[in-house]
Every structure is written in structure tokens, then in C-alpha cells.
Amino acid sequence: MVARRAVRRLTLKVTRGVVPGWISGVGVAVILGVSSAGCTTVAGTKRSQFNYMSSADENKLGRDAYASEIGNAKLITSGPEYEMVKRVCDNVVQAAGRLYPDATKGFEWEFKLVDDPKTVNAWCLPGGKIAIYTGLMMAAKNEAQLAVVVGHECSHAIARHGGERMSQQNAVQILLQGAGAGMSFASLNPAAQQATMAALGAGAEYGVVLPFSRSHESEADELGLFIAADAGYDPRQAVQLWKNMAALSGEKPAEWMSTHPADETRIKRLETLMPKAIEIWEARGGKP
Numbered sequence: 001m002v003a004r005r006a007v008r009r010l011t012l013k014v015t016r017g018v019v020p021g022w023i024s025g026v027g028v029a030v031i032l033g034v035s036s037a038g039c040t041t042v043a044g045t046k047r048s049q050f051n052y053m054s055s056a057d058e059n060k061l062g063r064d065a066y067a068s069e070i071g072n073a074k075l076i077t078s079g080p081e082y083e084m085v086k087r088v089c090d091n092v093v094q095a096a097g098r099l100y101p102d103a104t105k106g107f108e109w110e111f112k113l114v115d116d117p118k119t120v121n122a123w124c125l126p127g128g129k130i131a132i133y134t135g136l137m138m139a140a141k142n143e144a145q146l147a148v149v150v151g152h153e154c155s156h157a158i159a160r161h162g163g164e165r166m167s168q169q170n171a172v173q174i175l176l177q178g179a180g181a182g183m184s185f186a187s188l189n190p191a192a193q194q195a196t197m198a199a200l201g202a203g204a205e206y207g208v209v210l211p212f213s214r215s216h217e218s219e220a221d222e223l224g225l226f227i228a229a230d231a232g233y234d235p236r237q238a239v240q241l242w243k244n245m246a247a248l249s250g251e252k253p254a255e256w257m258s259t260h261p262a263d264e265t266r267i268k269r270l271e272t273l274m275p276k277a278i279e280i281w282e283a284r285g286g287k288p
């Protein structure tokens with residue numbers, strides 16, 4: 001379990017060796033058969049990103065990594081808390097599909113509720129594989145706040161931050177070295193599995209937590225806020241969620257807080273996005 005493991009922050013340095021990064025990057029693109037040299041556009045923000053992985057490979061990796069990460073977890077599959085989480089995830093996933101149909105086309109959405117009341121955490125792997133830890137409800141105190149977290153995590157997958165990070169960090173090379181020509185997560189050596197999980201944003205079970213960059217966080221905040229609003233949840237609850245997170249981090253270490261600082265900049269930015277979010281929310285009738 002996360003709480004009992006020594007989770008260390010790892011900054012994966014780009015291992016360039018004697019070969020410049022861009023040359024090794026091109027090499028990876030050739031190996032993977034990526035003809036466009038990995039230039040893609042993020043849904044919603046239209047930012048250009050370099051991603052040497054195809055959506056299909058990224059989603060397959062997410063699927064395999066999900067099975068591995070969630071395999072030993074104690075899951076909750078019924079009861080009021082499960083029903084609540086299911087309702088929120090269903091609504092958020094539908095909204096994500098409405099707002100970002102192209103980016104979510106190959107997704108096979110799935111969620112798991114992990115019975116771990118001490119762990120304040122949630123993540124979503126490429127392809128829409130969501131995990132919510134029961135400890136998250138210490139910070140997400142109502143359905144709207146939970147929708148904000150789920151929307152944020154799904155947005156990391158929608159914006160393909162995992163594949164982008166793997167490309168930036170040459171983790172694709174690590175992956176290929178570990179897996180040969182295949183893209184199977186299970187066949188990777190332990191170091192490659194660890195690097196992959198860290199890049200995908202769900203490495204706690206592998207002893208590595210690699211925070212997303214500030215720009216990835218801002219992007220996930222923006223997409224996630226609009227998704228929560230389109231799912232019918234009051235987007236203004238996002239500000240309260242982050243205040244709850246900040247209050248909680250003073251009491252005990254929270255996994256999500258270690259990668260998601262609830263600072264003034266973040267809250268101010270959310271407030272700037274709020275008029276548009278409220279517009280989306282009201283257009284959906286103001287309820288889920």
C-alpha cells in the first residue's frame with residue numbers, strides 16, 4: 001500500500017549519453033514508425049506537444065499498467081460510497097466525451113475505488129483508467145469536489161501528458177530496451193516498469209512519484225474544470241476543494257498534495273477560468 005511504502009520523488013534525468021536528445025528522439029520515432037516525428041496538438045488548449053507514442057500504444061500501455069497497479073489493491077465494489085463515486089465518474093466521463101470527442105475516441109473508460117482511507121489520492125492512466133482512493137474523500141467533501149478531482153485526472157490522460165513525458169524523458173527508449181519490439185507493460189524489466197509508471201503519473205505502488213510539470217498541471221486544471229462543469233457540477237467547488245487540500249496537508253502528508261500543490265497561483269488561475277466554467281455549467285442546466 002502506498003502509505004506503508006517509502007515513496008520517493010524521482011526526477012528522471014534525460015539520459016543523453018553521447019547522442020544528442022533530438023537524434024535519439026528521432027531514432028525512437030523511427031523505431032515506433034511515427035512518421036510525423038511525434039508532433040501532436042492537445043485537445044482543448046491547442047498546445048503543440050512532442051509525443052513519440054501513438055494514442056493506441058499509449059492506451060495499451062495504460063491498460064496494462066492499470067492491471068498491474070490495481071491488481072493487488074483492495075477494492076470496494078458496492079455500497080453507498082461506491083455508488084457515489086460511480087455516479088460522479090460516469091457523469092465526468094460522459095462530459096469528457098462530449099467536450100473532447102476526438103481525444104477520447106480510443107478510450108475504454110473504467111474506474112476502481114480502492115479501499116485505502118489513509119491515502120488521499122486519485123489518478124487516471126492513458127486510455128481512461130481511473131483509480132480513486134477512499135482517503136480522497138477527506139478532501140473532496142461533496143460530489144462536485146470529487147468531480148473536479150476526477151475531471152483533473154482524466155484531463156492528464158486526455159491531454160496525453162503521460163506519453164509526452166515519456167517522450168521528453170526518453171522513457172520510450174527505456175520501454176523499448178525493456179520490452180524489445182513489443183509494448184507490453186508486463187514484459188518490461190522492473191526499472192522500465194518503474195520509469196513507465198512514474199511518467200504515466202501513477203507510480204506510487206512502484207515507489208516512485210514524479211509530479212507533473214506546472215504547465216501540465218495548469219492544463220489539467222483547465223480541462224478538468226470545464227469537464228466538471230459540463231458534467232453538471234458547480235465549478236466554484238474547485239476553489240473549495242483546493243482549500244480543503246491545503247488545510248489537510250497541514251495535518252498529514254497526502255499523496256495527491258505531494259504532486260499537486262494547492263498554492264495561490266493555482267487558485268487564482270481557477271478563478272480566472274470560472275466565468276467560462278459557470279457558463280458551461282449553466283448551459284448544462286446547473287445539475288448532473
Ligand SMILES: [Zn+2]
Pocket residue numbers: 152153156212217220260
Ligand atoms: Zn495533476
